Amino acid sequence: QKEVEQDPGPLSVPEGAIVSLNCTYSNSAFQYFMWYRQYSRKGPELLMYTYSSGNKEDGRFTAQVDKSSKYISLFIRDSQPSDSATYLCAMRTGNQFYFGTGTSLTVIP
Amino acid sequence: TAGITQAPTSQILAAGRSMTLRCTQDMRHNAMYWYRQDLGLGLRLIHYSNTAGTTGKGEVPDGYSVSRANTDDFPLTLASAVPSQTSVYFCASRGILGTGGDGYTFGSGTRLTVV
Numbered sequence: 001q002k003e004v005e006q007d008p009g010p011l012s013v014p015e016g017a018i019v020s021l022n023c024t025y026s027n028s029a030f031q032y033f034m035w036y037r038q039y040s041r042k043g044p045e046l047l048m049y050t051y052s053s054g055n056k057e058d059g060r061f062t063a064q065v066d067k068s069s070k071y072i073s074l075f076i077r078d079s080q081p082s083d084s085a086t087y088l089c090a091m092r093t094g095n096q097f098y099f100g101t102g103t104s105l106t107v108i109p
Numbered sequence: 110t111a112g113i114t115q116a117p118t119s120q121i122l123a124a125g126r127s128m129t130l131r132c133t134q135d136m137r138h139n140a141m142y143w144y145r146q147d148l149g150l151g152l153r154l155i156h157y158s159n160t161a162g163t164t165g166k167g168e169v170p171d172g173y174s175v176s177r178a179n180t181d182d183f184p185l186t187l188a189s190a191v192p193s194q195t196s197v198y199f200c201a202s203r204g205i206l207g208t209g210g211d212g213y214t215f216g217s218g219t220r221l222t223v224v
Contacts, residue, residue, distance in 0.1 A: 008149065034212050043113075043199050043215030044152075088151070090212070095140075095159070097213070101151035 003027055006089055006100030015109050019076040023089035023100045026070065032092040033065050035074045037085045038102065044088055048074065079107045112136070113216035115200050121222045122190050130185040130219050132200030140203040141183040142167075142213065143175060145196040152199070158183055190223045197221075 006023045013019055021035075032051055036044035048063040050056045050072075056063045062075040072091075076083055084107050089100040116131045134141065143155040154167030158177040172194060174186045183202075187194055197220050201213040 006151075036212070041218070041220075043201075043217050044213075045215065046212040049212055097154075099152040101149065 003098040004089060004091060004100045007103055008101055010104040010106065012106045012108060013079055015079060015081060015107055017079050017107070019074075019079050019083070019105060019107075021074040021076075021087050021089075021103050021105070023072050023091075024070055025072070025091055025098075027091075027093065027098075028067070028070070029093040030091040030098075033063070033072050034090040034092070035061075035063055036088040036090060036099075038088060039085045047087070081107050081109050083107050113200055113202055113214055115198075115216035115219050117219060118217065119220040119222075121224060122187075124191055124223055125189055128187050128190060128221075130187075130198055130200075130221070132183045132185070132216060133181050134183075134200075134202045134214070135181065136202060136204070136214065137180060138202035138204050138214070139180070141177065142201040142203070143173070143183070143185045144199045144201065145169065146199060146218075147196050155185065155198075190221075192223045195221060195223045 004025045034049040035047045037047045038044040050063050050065050053065050053067040060077045064073040086102040086104045088102040091098050113134045139160045142157045144152040153169045155173050156175040158164045161180045197218045199218050200216040
């Protein structure tokens with residue numbers, strides 16, 4: 001079983017839709033949870049991070065962590081064509097990072 | 110702009126040849142990493158270095174070697190390339206270990222095709 005599971009999609013939504021991206025994990029030692037955004041032919045860039053359970057909001061983006069269910073989510077409100085990218089979840093325990101395989105998102109104008 | 114510079118951006122390499130992928134950062138980060146990214150497999154750690162002078166093996170180290178002579182540079186060498194090493198290679202760095210809420214800074218990648 002992989003440490004981190006992420007549905008690869010692809011996910012295609014109309015502009016303005018609410019997008020929900022999710023990851024599940026198996027290691028209860030994970031404490032730091034991150035979302036990266038990767039545009040085509042570019043490196044991943046850190047989008048959001050949270051520590052332990054709870055929600056964090058940044059503009060149109062909300063990161064949610066449910067440690068009891070070992071489940072994290074990224075919500076994108078009022079999605080824009082510029083949000084079209086691959087989104088990777090990542091988790092850390094100590095100095096060990098684990099990445100999901102990424103979900104490809106396309107927002108159609 | 111501070112960040113990570115990788116070179117070359119792309120390369121076609123004959124099987125059996127050697128090659129060094131270059132990575133330089135200007136953020137004075139202690140930790141540096143090499144990942145390969147393959148469709149359906151995501152990012153897989155090849156080698157890492159927690160500080161200058163030290164290196165360690167990641168998930169898929171076979172066929173690759175690294176060195177860390179100073180803080181800024183972390184080259185990745187393929188001694189004798191094979192087609193299964195065709196991939197996109199990302200170098201990354203991270204600040205002081207142990208700080209909460211941190212993450213990696215990635216380079217733009219090197220697309221390598223071994224034929």
